[in-house]
Amino acid sequence: MEIEEIKEKIRSDEYEISFHAEKERYAEGIIISDLETAISNGEILEDYPNDPRGPSCLVLGYSQNRPIHIVCGYTPIKWIRIITVYIPKLPKWVDERTRTKGGKSNA
Numbered sequence: 276m277e278i279e280e281i282k283e284k285i286r287s288d289e290y291e292i293s294f295h296a297e298k299e300r301y302a303e304g305i306i307i308s309d310l311e312t313a314i315s316n317g318e319i320l321e322d323y324p325n326d327p328r329g330p331s332c333l334v335l336g337y338s339q340n341r342p343i344h345i346v347c348g349y350t351p352i353k354w355i356r357i358i359t360v361y362i363p364k365l366p367k368w369v370d371e372r373t374r375t376k377g378g379k380s381n382a
Contacts, residue, residue, distance in 0.1 A: 276332040278319050281347055281355055285314045290355040300360050309338035310360060314345060320372065331358060335371055342371035 284290055292300070292310075300310070313336030321333040331348035346358040363371045 276319065276322065276330055276347065276349075278317065278334070281332075281334065282315055282317075284355040285311055290357060291350060292357045293359070296357045296359050303360070303362050305338075305343060305360055305362070309343060310345060310357065312336070312338040313343040314347075317345070320344070328358075335363075344371070 292307075300306075314334055315336070317334040317336030319332045320335040323331045323333070326348070329348050331346055334345045334347055336343055336345065342363055343360060344363050345360045348356045348358050350356045365375065366377070367375060369375055
């Protein structure tokens with residue numbers, strides 16, 4: 276996946292949020308505009324080209340001075356699907372860029 280394509284799809288409103296991501300978003304206090312802002316200034320932190328559910332990636336972006344992780348994939352019509360979203364923190368993350376030794380990939 277390419278970050279510029281993801282950003283363009285978000286700007287064009289060609290994305291959907293999975294039920295799982297909606298639950299996580301709500302639990303973390305992340306609003307839709309936070310997602311859009313984080314992706315607009317984001318970068319791909321990890322790429323999962325061989326994910327059995329289809330190619331996906333972990334985007335790191337910032338909104339309201341906090342890091343947000345967003346796992347993105349594609350829908351069958353090539354929209355972006357936001358698979359999950361969360362604030363990186365212990366026990367999986369030391370900081371927004373560094374997994375703990377036991378912190379496995381989401382893919």
